[in-house]
Amino acid sequence: MARPRTFDEAKVLSAVVDAFWVRGYEGTSTRDLVRCTGLNQPSLYNAFGDKRCLYRRALTHYLECSVRERIRRLEGLPDAATAITLFFTEVLDRSLNDPLHRGCLLVNSALEAHTDDADLRQAIAEEFETIRSFFESRLQVFSLQGDGVREIDAKQGAHHLLSLLLGVRVLARLNPDPACVTDAVDLALNSLGLTPLALATLTKSPCTESP
The missing domain is CATH 1.10.357.10 (Tetracycline Repressor, domain 2)
Incomplete structure (x- = not known):
C-alpha cells in the first residue's frame, strides 16, 4: 500500500519551477531539485517521475x-x-x-x-x-x-x-x-x-x- 504524501505538491512544483526557470532544463541538476524541494531523489521521482516528467509537470504548473x-x-x-x-x-x-x-x-x-x-x-x-x-x-x-x-x-x-x-x-x-x-x-x-x-x-x- 502506497504511503500518503507528506508534502504540499503545489509548493514542491513551485520550487521546481523556480529552479528550472533560473537555470533551464539542462542547467538544473538532480541535486538542485533535491535542494530546492527538500525531498530526497527517490521521493521526488516516485512522486513526479524522472527529471523530464518533473519538468513537464513544472511547466504545466507555471502555465496554470x-x-x-x-x-x-x-x-x-x-x-x-x-x-x-x-x-x-x-x-x-x-x-x-x-x-x-x-x-x-x-x-x-x-x-x-x-x-x-x-x-x-x-x-x-x-x-x-x-x-x-x-x-x-x-x-x-x-x-x-x-x-x-x-x-x-x-x-x-x-x-x-x-x-x-x-x-x-x-x-x-x-x-x-x-x-x-x-x-x-x-x-x-x-x-x-x-x-x-x-x-x-x-x-x-x-x-x-x-x-
Missing part, C-alpha cells in the same frame, strides 16, 4: 498560474481592446520588474527544446496557439464593439501580437530596457486601434507566482 490564468481572467472583461492591452501590461510589469531577468518559462522552453523531443515541442506549440487564439477572439469582438479593427484582419493581427509577445519576452530577458519593449508594444497596439498601455490599469493575478 500565468498564461492560462491570465487568459481566463481577461476573457471575462467586457472591453475586448482593454483585455489585450492588459495582457501586455501584465507581461511587461512582470518581465521588467524581475530582478533575475528570467523571461518566460514557456518561451525559454521553446528555445531550449531539442528537436527530438516531439512531445514537449507539441505541448509548447499548443500553448502558443492558445495565446494566439485569445488575441484573435478579442480582436474579433473588438471589431464588433464599434471602434474595432477596420483594415487589419483579426487573424493577421493575432499573428502579429503573438510574434510581438515572444519578441518582448526574449528582449526583456536579454536587454530589459523599458523604453525598448514598451515602445514596441505601444506601436503594435496603436496600429490595431487598441487601448494604449498608459490607459490600462494593471490587474493582479490571484496566483502566488509572478511570471
